[in-house]
Amino acid sequence: MADSSRTRVLTSQQDDFPRWYQDVLEKAELAENGPVRGTMVIRPYAYGLWERMQAEVDGRIKATGAENVYLPLFIPQSYLEREAEHVEGFSPELAVVTHAGGKELSEPVVVRPTSETLFGELMSKWIQSHRDLPMLLNQWANVVRWEMRPRLFLRTSEFLWQEGHTAHATREDANAYALRIHLDVYRDFLQNVLAIPVLVGVKSRRERFAGAINTMTCEAMMGDGKALQMATSHELGQNFANAFDITFADSSGQVETCWTTSWGSSTRMVGGLIMAHGDDRGIRVPPRVAPVQVVVVAVKGDERTMTTASSLVRELVEVGVRARLDNRTTQGFGRRATEWELKGVPVRLEVGPRDLESGQATIVRRDTGDKTVVALDTISSTIVKLLESMHTEMIEAGRQRLADRTVGAESVAEALDAAKTGFARIPWDQLGEEGEDTLNREAVSVRCLQTREGTVPGSGDLDAELMAIVGRSY
Amino acid sequence: MADSSRTRVLTSQQDDFPRWYQDVLEKAELAENGPVRGTMVIRPYAYGLWERMQAEVDGRIKATGAENVYLPLFIPQSYLEREAEHVEGFSPELAVVTHAGGKELSEPVVVRPTSETLFGELMSKWIQSHRDLPMLLNQWANVVRWEMRPRLFLRTSEFLWQEGHTAHATREDANAYALRIHLDVYRDFLQNVLAIPVLVGVKSRRERFAGAINTMTCEAMMGDGKALQMATSHELGQNFANAFDITFADSSGQVETCWTTSWGSSTRMVGGLIMAHGDDRGIRVPPRVAPVQVVVVAVKGDERTMTTASSLVRELVEVGVRARLDNRTTQGFGRRATEWELKGVPVRLEVGPRDLESGQATIVRRDTGDKTVVALDTISSTIVKLLESMHTEMIEAGRQRLADRTVGAESVAEALDAAKTGFARIPWDQLGEEGEDTLNREAVSVRCLQTREGTVPGSGDLDAELMAIVGRSY
Known part of the structure; x- marks a missing residue:
């Protein structure tokens, strides 16, 4: 595979970063526009990334004691009027259902821009006593905010996210929990799984979430030096609880107002992964989140190659590596290598008759492009170590860029x-x-x-x- | 805990099965109505059940080679007109968005009743050659079909489901794949995880899915002798491919029309689990799907009880049992026992000072109500065996009911x-x-x-x- 064929596939980042982003989404078969303006089709490879991201974030959320719920997509328009401040913020972003069941609805319903108001109503009902606190809830769902200038994964009219909503007896407890979510869920996931270094801090008054007394954020630097907000956690003080009448009887029977938090992360993180790690050859998926960590490419279709490639996949799977076989030997090798580079699979293991003659195969790192010829019997142990060090090197490279460009x-x-x-x-x-x-x-x-x-x-x-x-x- | 206190909690199934169903949803804190008619709030315990069901079904779907995607919630109204037969079927069920971005839309958009039409459009674009076949796609998402007579989990205006859509080169391949989904995914999950025996077969012409040449179904018998359709798989012949122009070039370059299938299962299965296994004391969760398999209840708050209860939880978790501690000793024991019965946790392990005197604790089976006093050092091995035999006995009891009432x-x-x-x-x-x-x-x-x-x-x-x-x- 000649370098010239590679450079033809994508616009270079240097020349036009936004165009590179569009190109890579298409060529790596990640996502495309849906037929309704601003909507997005997430294709299998990118959805596989999201599934792994979701599982990692969800596990960390559950480890803090929160439980998942599912609240309805539709919200009565009147609900959004309870929080005047938010209505102002969302109104032009709302999608409104006026007809259903074959006729006009007596009250239009809104497609949730968040489930915040429903969480408020339900917490008000579910929380009675201090024994019900803290109430720690989370939801994975689609939400809709109409976008005039959509960009796939970064700003789409519909996106997938999780939103957490919690209620506490004291301000201190609410603050401690929001901070725990921010550092142990979001920062830990972003750095230790996505290999993206993030700056943690709070928002200025102007950038703060409407109604919050404090907004914490994880900010990452993309390949073009721009920032992407990866996740935020809000302390809502008693503002939200006052609006929704979320109160509890303390141990002496006195009625008190709760302190609440909310926090979210979304499919936007997929865009962040692409823009933080991608290069002119495609995306580069960090090993811990990669649905496929190693692709074993059979270079030719001869029996020895095919058998060895299959048994290497089995061997890798046995030691816990997510490995996959590419045995499409009727297609050109160069084309297949380009495809795996585009898709950013961390390690390509090339198995062909020439290497096999000397009992070897070739390991190609996606992050650096380095090729190493390795003896067959040391391949799986080499790859296990390599995947770990690739994670470390990828986050280190991100830290270096952040330092260099700050x-x-x-x-x-x-x-x-x-x-x-x-x-x-x-x-x-x-x-x-x-x-x-x-x-x-x-x-x-x-x-x-x-x-x-x-x-x-x-x-x-x-x-x-x-x-x-x-x-x-x- | 007196039996009289139990019988007060729920209407008995014998007296009024639908009322029992409503009661148990409320008292076991499973689900409630959303503010918009026909919508549903899935509370943490029931959502935990759904998460485990989803993971089990998803794993089986992936084992057949299918991949997940995510397609948009909104569909242009014009898309639904391509399949006249379905429009007829869905029209009164559609929720229509007419306003978004602060103004009236030039073309109204429909909230997906299924993503079928989008899958059709995309497959038409994504499939070019026989090398792209079979194309095996699945989606987990919410869908909306306006319901005039909603019933929680069974018929709600919004529900969660998976819909699979596949395209094949031949009718034989499509049939074999649909049958594999039907038996290895749905039947296997329903019987071997949910412990619900199902009858498999095909639908009559009248009951067949619109546009299908064959519809396969899994039918279960509920506690009142009525049937619940748990999952269906459709062979769509070339009807769907013709409507959406899903074609491929075969190895000789000849353009051929694909054969497609679709198949789905939904949150309706949660309703099925409740109605198939529930009794007058609450729901009964089969052990393989239970988010909590064993609740270790500390009867009193003395130190020895608390320490032993905690260490039993750890011991159970270590041998792979999903165990949880109930140390709310400030609340009455009877009330807590009733709560766990309502929620149908398979095994209640009661740890109290009296039993501990003789180095024992009491195992209470939720399915039969049997109590056994067991020596502390044999508890975890006893429970592991018990959970397995409870699964077998629960499905056997279902088979017996099916035989008795057919x-x-x-x-x-x-x-x-x-x-x-x-x-x-x-x-x-x-x-x-x-x-x-x-x-x-x-x-x-x-x-x-x-x-x-x-x-x-x-x-x-x-x-x-x-x-x-x-x-x-x-």
Whole structure:
């Protein structure tokens, strides 16, 4: 396979990153537009990625004690009026069902933009006593927010997500739980499974979720230096509980108002994975999340090659590697290699008659492109070690890019300049809300506020000595 | 805990089975109505059941080689007109979005009643060559069919399901695959996980899915003797492929039309589990699907009891049992026992100071109510064996009920009489389509047609010597 054939497949990232993104979605058979504007078809390979992401996030959510529920797709329009602040935010984004059952509905129903209002109604009913607290609920579902400028995975009119909603007896408990979700679920998943380094911090007042007293965020840097918000966790104080009358009797029988949190992550993370790790040859799937970690490619169709390839797949599966056989030897080898590169399978194991003569096969790393010829009897142990080190090297490369493309800035002008190619790190007391205004006019925003050590500041405390991370974003 | 307190909780099945069903959904905290008529809130315990059901079905689907995709919720109204036969079927069931993005849409969009038309469009595009076949796709999603007479889990305006759609080069391959899904996925799951015996067979022409040349079904008998259709698999011949232009070039380059199948199962199966296994004390969850297989109940709050209960949970988890601790000793023991009975946890392990004096604890089986006092050091091995035999006994009890309440009938009158309490089994050549008319007028239907040996007849062959299974149904 000549390099020239590779370069023809995708627009290069350098030339046009958004075009590269569109190209790779199509050529790697990840996703395409649905017939209704803004909707998305998630094809098998990308859905397989999402399934593994979902399982990893879900396991971590359950480990915090939360349970999953399923609430209806349809919400009475009147429900959304209970939270005036949110209606303002969502109204143009709502899809409204006016006809059903063959006739016009007496009250139109809204397709959920979130299930927040339903969670509010139900928690109000389900929570009576301090014994019912904390109530820790989560939902995996599709939601709809009409998009005028859709972009696959990043901004679609319908997307898949999880939304958690919890109620607590005290502010401290709510804060501690939201922080746990943020660090032990989201950050841990993003870094230790997706191999994407993230900056954790809180949002500025302007970027905060409507109704929240504090919004925590995980921000990642994409291949083009822009930021992608990967997941957020909100402390809602007693605002939400007051709106929905979520109260409990404490141990003395006194009625108190709950403190609530909400937190979410979505199919947007698939877009993040593509843009954080992709290169000019396609996507690069980090090994821990890869549905296929190793593809064993039979180079030719002779019996010895085919038998060896099959037995290597079995051997890999036995040691816990997700391996798959490519025995489509009637198709050209180069074309198949290009396909697996596009799809970013971490390791390609090429098995062909020439290598087999000397009892060997060739391991090709997708991340670096390195090829190593290895003796057949050491292949599975070599690959197990390789997959682990690939994870470490991929997140390390991400950390390096983040460091290289983050500039310490002392003024708004410097921050704006840095945001052309990456992030700026500027003291929040230098920037302030007026500086934030100036940035926003140039389509640059405060991605998060951190302590000087890079940790999450205390709940809602924006007066401490914080650093602002500033950049363009998706 | 006195029996009198138990009988107060639920209406008895004998007195009013539908009322019992409503009661148990509420008291066992399984599900409730959503605010929009016909919609459903699935509460954590029932959603946990669905998650395990979904995982078991999904694993079996993947084992046949199918892959999951996600297609959009919204479908252009014009798409549904391509398959006139289905529009007729669905039209009054459709929920239609007319407004989005703050204004009226130029073309209304329909909330998917199935994704069939989208699968058709996409397969037409994705399938080019015989190398693309078979194409085996599945989707887990919510769908909406407006219900005038909703019943939780059984008939709701929105429900969760999987729908599989596959395309094949030949009729034989399509038939073999649909049969494999039917027996190795659905029947195997229903019997070997849900412990519900099912009758497999094909639908009569009248009961067949619109557009299918053959519909296979799994029919189960509920506690009241009525039938519930648990899952269906359809061979669509070339009808669907013709409507959507799903063609392929064979190895000689000749363009041929595909043969397609579709198959589905839904949250209706949760209703089936409840009605097939429930009794006057609540639901009874078969051990293989139970999210909690054993609840270890600390009877009192003394230290020895609490420590022993916790260590028994750990010990059970270590041998692979899904065990959970109930240490809410500030609440009455009787109330807690009733709760676990309502929720149908297969085994209750009661740990209290009195038993501990003699190094023992009490195992209570939910299915039979039997109590056994067991030495602490044999508990985990006893429970592992017990869970296996409970599965066998539960499906055996279902088989017995099915046998007891299925009557061999020689005439339409006899069949109608049998359908008052269960099923009738009548030769199809005795019944025929006129007999089917007569049954239908009395709200009795042909549930399936089987060979005399109880197996699935050959594709679309309704002229052989078949037996009709006849009954009332949900």
